[in-house]
Amino acid sequence: MRPMLHNQEFKVYIITKGAVLRFLVIEIIIGTMTYSIAMKLFHNIILASVGGWVGTEGIKRLYAVSKIIGK
Numbered sequence: 001m002r003p004m005l006h007n008q009e010f011k012v013y014i015i016t017k018g019a020v021l022r023f024l025v026i027e028i029i030i031g032t033m034t035y036s037i038a039m040k041l042f043h044n045i046i047l048a049s050v051g052g053w054v055g056t057e058g059i060k061r062l063y064a065v066s067k068i069i070g071k
Helices: 017-042 045-070
Strands: none
Touching: 017 045
């Protein structure tokens, strides 16, 4: 039997509409666009997948840097 803990925590995570929309735009729409562009450039599924990933991560990094500079 496990002993009862008296200091139990209850965590609530709030997901905002803006966070969901940002995820959809960045991950799905921009990811698809960068994949499509890379596929037309390289004609290779593996390189196009890498290009889609790099494009999406690049956009996220630019967004993070712009938030830091904007402060």
